[in-house]
Amino acid sequence: xxxxxxxxxxxxxxxxxxxxxxxxxxxxxxxxxxxxxxxxxxxxxxxxxxxxxxxxxxxxxxxxxxxxxxxxxxxxxxxxxxxxxxxxxxxxxxxxxxxxxxxxxxxxxxxxxxxxxxxxxxxxxxxxxxxxxxxxxxxxxxxxxxxxxxxxxxxxxxxxxxxxxxxxxxxxxxxxxxxxxxxxxxxxxxxxxxxxxxxxxxxxxxxxxxxxxxxxxxxxxxxxxxxxxxxxxxxxxxxxxxxxxxxxxxxxxxxxxxxxxxxxxxxxxxxxxxxxxxxxxxxxxxxxxxxxxxxxxxxxxxxxxxxxxxxxxxxxxxxxxxxxxxxxxxxxxxxxxxxxxxxxxxxxxxx
Amino acid sequence: xxxxxxxxxxxxxxxxxxxxxxxxxxxxxxxxxxxxxxxxxxxxxxxxxxxxxxxxxxxxxxxxxxxxxxxxxxxxxxxxxxxxxxxxxxxxxxxxxxxxxxxxxxxxxxxxxxxxxxxxxxxxxxxxxxxxxxxxxxxxxxxxxxxxxxxxxxxxxxxxxxxxxxxxxxxxxxxxxxxxxxxxxxxxxxxxxxxxxxxxxxxxxxxxxxxxxxxxxxxxxxxxxxxxxxxxxxxxxxxxxxxxxxxxxxxxxxxxxxxxxxxxxxxxxxxxxxxxxxxxxxxxxxxxxxxxxxxxxxxxxxxxxxxxxxxxxxxxxxxxxxxxxxxxxxxxxxxxxxxxxxxxxxxxxxx
DNA sequence: GGACCCAGGGAAAACCTTTTCCGAAGGTCG
DNA sequence: CGACCTTCGGAAAAGGTTTTCCCTGGGTCC
Numbered sequence: 001x002x003x004x005x006x007x008x009x010x011x012x013x014x015x016x017x018x019x020x021x022x023x024x025x026x027x028x029x030x031x032x033x034x035x036x037x038x039x040x041x042x043x044x045x046x047x048x049x050x051x052x053x054x055x056x057x058x059x060x061x062x063x064x065x066x067x068x069x070x071x072x073x074x075x076x077x078x079x080x081x082x083x084x085x086x087x088x089x090x091x092x093x094x095x096x097x098x099x100x101x102x103x104x105x106x107x108x109x110x111x112x113x114x115x116x117x118x119x120x121x122x123x124x125x126x127x128x129x130x131x132x133x134x135x136x137x138x139x140x141x142x143x144x145x146x147x148x149x150x151x152x153x154x155x156x157x158x159x160x161x162x163x164x165x166x167x168x169x170x171x172x173x174x175x176x177x178x179x180x181x182x183x184x185x186x187x188x189x190x191x192x193x194x195x196x197x198x199x200x201x202x203x204x205x206x207x208x209x210x211x212x213x214x215x216x217x218x219x220x221x222x223x224x225x226x227x228x229x230x231x232x233x234x235x236x237x238x239x240x241x242x243x244x245x246x247x248x249x250x251x252x253x254x255x256x257x258x259x260x261x262x263x264x265x266x267x268x269x270x271x272x273x274x275x276x277x278x279x280x281x282x283x284x285x286x287x288x289x290x291x292x293x294x295x296x297x298x299x300x301x302x303x304x305x306x307x308x309x310x311x312x313x314x315x316x317x318x319x320x321x322x323x324x325x326x327x328x329x330x331x332x333x334x335x336x337x338x339x340x341x342x343x344x345x346x347x348x349x350x351x
Numbered sequence: 352x353x354x355x356x357x358x359x360x361x362x363x364x365x366x367x368x369x370x371x372x373x374x375x376x377x378x379x380x381x382x383x384x385x386x387x388x389x390x391x392x393x394x395x396x397x398x399x400x401x402x403x404x405x406x407x408x409x410x411x412x413x414x415x416x417x418x419x420x421x422x423x424x425x426x427x428x429x430x431x432x433x434x435x436x437x438x439x440x441x442x443x444x445x446x447x448x449x450x451x452x453x454x455x456x457x458x459x460x461x462x463x464x465x466x467x468x469x470x471x472x473x474x475x476x477x478x479x480x481x482x483x484x485x486x487x488x489x490x491x492x493x494x495x496x497x498x499x500x501x502x503x504x505x506x507x508x509x510x511x512x513x514x515x516x517x518x519x520x521x522x523x524x525x526x527x528x529x530x531x532x533x534x535x536x537x538x539x540x541x542x543x544x545x546x547x548x549x550x551x552x553x554x555x556x557x558x559x560x561x562x563x564x565x566x567x568x569x570x571x572x573x574x575x576x577x578x579x580x581x582x583x584x585x586x587x588x589x590x591x592x593x594x595x596x597x598x599x600x601x602x603x604x605x606x607x608x609x610x611x612x613x614x615x616x617x618x619x620x621x622x623x624x625x626x627x628x629x630x631x632x633x634x635x636x637x638x639x640x641x642x643x644x645x646x647x648x649x650x651x652x653x654x655x656x657x658x659x660x661x662x663x664x665x666x667x668x669x670x671x672x673x674x675x676x677x678x679x680x681x682x683x684x685x686x687x688x689x690x691x692x693x694x695x696x697x698x699x700x701x702x
Numbered sequence: 703g704g705a706c707c708c709a710g711g712g713a714a715a716a717c718c719t720t721t722t723c724c725g726a727a728g729g730t731c732g
Numbered sequence: 733c734g735a736c737c738t739t740c741g742g743a744a745a746a747g748g749t750t751t752t753c754c755c756t757g758g759g760t761c762c
Contacts, residue, residue, distance in 0.1 A: 016719085029741070033741085036720075063418040064717075067717090067719080083436070085439065088436065099460070109443055124455070283607075379748090396710090416748085416749060
């Protein structure tokens with residue numbers, strides 16, 4: 001009785017617009033007009049068409065529509081690693097926005113392999129009207145070439161100065177700057193920085209910020225590290241050895257690894273050493289002490305990428321870059337260094 | 352010089368198979384045969400075709416292929432919440448397997464709204480050859496009806512006894528049983544269970560296991576809770592009030608919330624109370640103490656769902672159900688209750 | 703040397719929808 | 733009352749690919 005086929009066995013071939021037309025006693029053109037509203041249809045045939053559509057459970061074949069319109073109503077999202085909650089959140093942001101606009105989302109995971117990004121994006125772009133490329137690790141040259149080959153390309157967390165590739169990126173420099181300011185105000189003078197992957201664009205942005213923030217009243221010691229929590233775990237000892245009173249990690253993940261190591265070593269945070277992260281992932285609120293970090297709304301990042309995607313005309317113009325300013329959130333993992341009376345300002349909370 | 356169009360301005364319309372045929376001096380049929388290998392083509396024309404394809408950067412239009420073949424080479428994945436790393440991992444498993452088979456992955460996020468699942472799956476199924484439905488919250492009746500309306504439907508973590516819907520599910524009962532055994536062997540006699548969402552199928556499976564495991568030597572006290580870490584945080588006090596010596600949480604997330612609460616209260620784990628999770632998410636290894644839990648390979652879950660998807664013929668037969676047995680992993684959050692000398696078996700590690 | 707068979711390639715249909723073009727009918731204004 | 737305009741709906745083409753059908757040419761066997 002419903003529209004759904006509840007039989008278990010052979011599935012009848014899907015009804016076409018011709019079946020509907022026959023059922024309603026009109027031409028296929030009329031059915032199309034009723035469904036798309038491209039041209040008005042008088043009430044009586046419209047009724048018959050709608051009834052026939054419901055009766056047959058007809059839904060237009062997207063392939064045929066796509067063939068004719070030359071457009072797919074889909075957006076492709078390419079991420080380095082779906083296991084990373086950061087990218088999962090960005091994907092969610094894009095998907096939700098796209099769903100709202102009746103767009104489908106295609107997803108590809110490159111497994112953190114820079115070499116796979118190009119092919120994944122190219123392949124996905126056949127099935128989509130454009131691509132959202134998250135934190136691409138590929139070279140600048142490769143990216144430029146890709147942008148020319150893909151109808152619409154939007155980058156997340158990768159700005160390329162020379163090109164006109166639309167991008168939405170966290171303002172890493174502002175984030176690092178606010179962490180540095182926070183630590184300096186607490187009285188820290190020597191900070192160890194756990195570096196991210198050298199090839200990552202966001203790491204280079206952080207380095208720029210560190211050069212600006214470092215100075216006579218804030219010495220920054222660089223420790224090679226990485227982007228995973230085990231990297232942070234391994235690098236923690238070297239960071240301690242520098243004699244720094246605070247450690248600034250590349251990301252929350254890295255910071256959590258370091259935190260686990262300190263726990264093993266019996267080094268108490270923040271009493272003996274302060275620790276900061278970056279990104280504000282969900283876990284950072286669950287560990288003890290809760291992590292002082294910089295928060296970025298990852299779903300918002302995805303949403304803005306979508307908007308950029310929409311704004312970018314099908315002709316591929318528009319090269320706007322959206323910067324998202326992250327916010328410092330002070331929690332329990334930072335304090336004044338031992339021997340320094342904490343400055344009496346309760347709300348260091350940046351805006 | 353390369354195949355990619357590096358010009359910045361107007362994008363030329365994509366080359367069609369007819370352009371290639373003209374360029375190679377053959378018919379479109381021959382081009383198709385070269386590319387699909389559907390019929391042998393002699394060496395000399397094949398060379399010309401391949402050269403022309405490379406020169407024009409031709410790639411077949413998937414919409415046209417889909418229209419003709421009646422198939423999309425895509426699989427849709429419907430998840431309750433992409434922010435949940437659990438589902439992100441399952442998605443990754445499906446995507447990787449699909450990528451291997453030259454399939455695209457479409458994704459939809461229902462925002463944990465059971466009412467949205469049906470429509471999302473139905474809509475996605477227009478663009479895909481089938482659907483992988485993760486932890487559906489919808490009613491049994493609705494699920495059965497959906498299975499009839501979607502070409503191929505595979506469920507993850509939801510078995511429905513009456514129907515022949517292929518499914519891959521964690522053996523929650525075995526997981527809960529192994530946790531209970533572990534706690535009993537440590538000497539615990541009274542355990543508080545932080546319940547998951549009542550409507551979740553996996554919660555009902557856990558209840559079955561608890562009924563089997565509970566008995567004179569193991570009393571289980573049920574505490575209403577939920578599935579998020581804040582739920583665990585809130586329910587922790589009630590669990591403590593029961594006087595239980597161990598707490599079994601619905602999931603790792605919930606357990607982490609409870610752990611954070613214990614930290615606030617100054618209740619030490621595992622000395623004063625033992626705590627267990629379920630799922631073994633990445634964070635569980637980073638907190639202190641590290642969480643005793645049951646590990647399930649979420650990507651493997653996705654991979655097996657894909658295999659089931661492949662096995663399920665286009666005619667929709669096959670109703671096999673794959674059960675994945677989770678493994679107990681003992682870490683620092685469980686110990687013998689106070690006053691009980693820990694039984695001397697170092698490796699309680701289940702198989 | 704002739705007949706038959708096989709392989710290779712071209713023409714055209716089919717897949718399903720949208721949209722343009724056109725024809726017919728009805729209404730309105732002169 | 734007639735002519736023109738408007739509105740509605742049908743026929744047909746277009747969109748790009750695959751595949752079937754068929755034809756031609758060359759090789760082989762008798």
